[in-house]
């Protein structure tokens with residue numbers, strides 16, 4: 001397939017195709033499918049920032065749904081990924097670290113950095129790298145810990161000048177001892193915008209333009225990476241985001257407002273109001289019960305919102321308070337009541353099981369809370385339940401994760417109690433692997449290579465390899 005035909009096969013708007021001649025070629029890789037990766041704002045933003053530099057050409061690669069023997073080629077020009085000067089991975093989910101190994105293998109590149117003497121420079125960043133860069137440091141020449149914005153210019157200059165990127169602040173190698181003080185923090189989010197720039201039909205949230213309006217969260221729940229690994233909580237101002245929203249409005253009528261605690265944005269009413277006056281619909285990615293005012297709910301309903309999402313995490317106030325989540329059952333119920341009165345009929349609630357100190361009664365309280373809300377508001381309720389994973393850099397980093405068998409028992413108890421609620425639960429074995437990867441580093445690199453090399457494997461088989469001495 002010729003280069004132009006190859007990129008057209010994706011039926012995208014906004015694809016950037018540049019001549020390679022005399023430029024540094026960056027292969028920007030999301031180590032999961034096109035569908036998931038095209039909903040990732042780091043990919044959109046890095047693509048735009050890199051390509052804005054006249055000395056750089058940046059092309060994307062996503063993992064195909066079926067891993068084949070075909071060599072990985074970029075979307076834009078069908079160029080072999082292995083021929084790029086730089087391969088840059090963005091990792092936002094721990095288990096995708098295995099796909100980094102797989103992609104390097106598919107390129108014919110030795111996955112361990114120490115085994116390489118030639119070939120592209122391999123770098124990585126993303127949310128996981130912000131709290132556990134050593135999960136992937138063995139496979140990379142350098143990993144960026146934290147936000148990209150403060151170092152993006154220096155990184156591009158180093159690549160163009162072919163200097164050592166490991167010298168850049170926040171860059172971690174296998175030699176580096178992790179010190180969270182070195183994590184890069186973009187103090188002024190207004191300087192660079194993070195939003196969708198390539199539009200396609202085959203992506204999660206394909207009907208929306210997405211824009212990050214805040215990073216971090218002011219609430220500090222003890223288990224939460226969004227709060228503790230992306231401190232301090234910061235917002236992008238109304239004036240700074242509007243030009244990007246106007247640009248996105250040419251392609252999509254629905255605008256997804258992205259961030260950990262979007263409804264707390266100090267200008268959220270002004271943003272939603274302005275979007276509506278432009279004929280666009282605001283869609284906040286996260287909501288907090290106390291912040292769901294009648295005014296905000298009215299604006300969201302005018303924009304077509306038919307459902308709200310809340311995250312009580314625990315079924316009662318005692319466990320919630322212990323986890324640092326300060327929201328009462330009354331506040332949750334009255335937020336749902338206000339939503340119902342505004343014309344919203346359904347609520348999705350997120351819970352976590354396995355929190356430190358949790359008892360069976362705490363799990364039964366999840367059911368009681370959902371029953372109370374349905375009874376007092378008349379709303380339809382669906383619930384998602386995940387399993388507590390201690391994450392590095394959070395106050396609960398050293399807490400114990402519940403065993404897989406215990407997690408199954410707790411989830412079974414929850415399932416047996418729930419009535420009239422659509423419940424989706426996390427797979428306990430997958431959570432166990434995620435727990436190992438969240439806290440694992442160079443010592444599991446060889447096991448990760450073994451798993452990646454074996455090809456398709458069940459979670460039980462993966463756990464057997466990970467527990468080998």
Ligand code: SF4
Pocket residue numbers: 217218219220221224225226227260261311325
């Ligand atoms: S409110 Fe949500 S995003 Fe904020 S710290 Fe708590 S769990 Fe994290």
